[in-house]
């Protein structure tokens with residue numbers, strides 16, 4: 001027998017055997033009348049829902065040209081069909097991105113194309129019936145708007161935008177989602193997703209100052225409502241109390257302390273998350289963003305830094321400029337946007353991601369680390385889908401991939417990558433994004449986490465990975481919850497700034 005070495009076995013992605021109807025009727029709870037009313041939506045399904053839904057669809061097709069193009073451009077090549085984590089995990093054919101799109105495309109053809117009006121059956125056009133509306137609610141709430149499918153589509157068709165349009169139509173006719181709408185209302189009323197009032201937030205930060213003092217012997221501050229501070233930190237409210245999120249907040253505070261940066265939180269605007277994007281509603285998205293602008297103006301800060309949160313960074317990086325005037329391209333006719341532009345220090349990127357801030361300080365030699373403090377870990381990194389495919393960091397293309405990795409390598413000795421088909425622009429959603437991080441969707445969340453858990457298992461078995469570094473509050477909560485279903489310890493999930501916090505050498509600056 002010839003002395004030939006066979007190539008190593010490869011991990012072959014397996015396309016699941018279809019289970020039609022596997023996730024039928026497994027959508028999230030519908031918002032009640034009060035929750036809907038809080039956002040100005042009808043309390044329940046309106047009598048004229050059919051006409052209202054078609055009219056709203058027409059509005060959206062005119063307003064968002066991309067959605068209109070996506071309705072016509074698909075050639076059903078199937079390249080996207082096995083790219084969605086929810087299809088991979090559930091095997092429900094309606095969770096294939098193309099099938100998800102077709103739920104709306106079929107209705108679009110019936111009401112907005114000549115062929116669909118004249119020969120509906122011939123072109124796969126459908127009437128908008130109550131059953132179709134329920135199907136929309138179900139399957140457009142099984143998409144986390146992660147945009148992975150669009151990376152593989154030859155036409156760049158973005159299912160996330162179609163999902164957002166569908167959710168906007170549903171809310172308009174009285175079928176909003178309980179979880180997302182409830183959270184948005186809390187931000188409008190109190191300033192954060194948790195409904196945590198200012199005094200409770202202050203108490204929590206004082207408690208953190210005591211904990212860090214006990215741990216390090218150093219007075220690291222967690223300031224709130226400090227007028228004239230240089231930096232306003234806008235971070236997901238989960239950072240204030242949840243595990244492992246809070247360890248990253250401690251990391252940010254230590255970075256600010258070690259670099260002598262004056263910073264503050266705002267009790268009025270204490271939330272980076274913006275679920276307005278998830279429900280596809282521009283007015284809600286803007287209203288949440290304007291609260292942050294108000295805080296920046298009130299406090300007179302020079303910089304706005306955003307904490308570890310995937311979709312919040314997408315909103316901040318991609319939309320804050322036109323929504324609120326933070327960043328280039330803001331509306332010159334908006335008086336408050338002009339005021340903010342004059343106030344902010346344009347030597348810095350506005351807004352700045354906390355990873356950009358920390359990496360910039362590392363490059364300037366302003367931070368020192370004891371990397372051995374992380375030697376108990378073999379670290380891998382999960383690219384948050386919204387950061388990977390909806391934003392950037394730094395000045396170079398791909399900075400959103402390199403900067404977090406650069407930080408990890410600067411603070412830890414052992415870093416390994418997961419399978420390249422599951423990282424960077426090909427990363428998988430954690431399974432809880434897009435307004436799906438709710439217990440009523442637990443089955444979907446567990447099943448949707450499969451592709452990431454498979455890649456983690458591979459590096460865990462082969463390379464001993466025991467810490468998954470994250471830069472998203474949703475990923476942290478989702479992975480901590482689903483990890484045990486896949487045999488992982490939830491404590492192996494943590495933030496990039498948790499690793500920074502472990503290794504940073506603190507001076508006496510305050």
Ligand code: SF4
Pocket residue numbers: 083084085086095096097100142143144145146147148149150159160163429
């Ligand atoms: S969850 Fe992501 S991959 Fe799946 S259909 Fe939605 S945008 Fe596409």
Ligand code: SF4
Pocket residue numbers: 073074075076077078079080081097098101152153154155156157
């Ligand atoms: S990859 Fe694009 S064109 Fe092909 S089926 Fe999917 S959405 Fe349609």
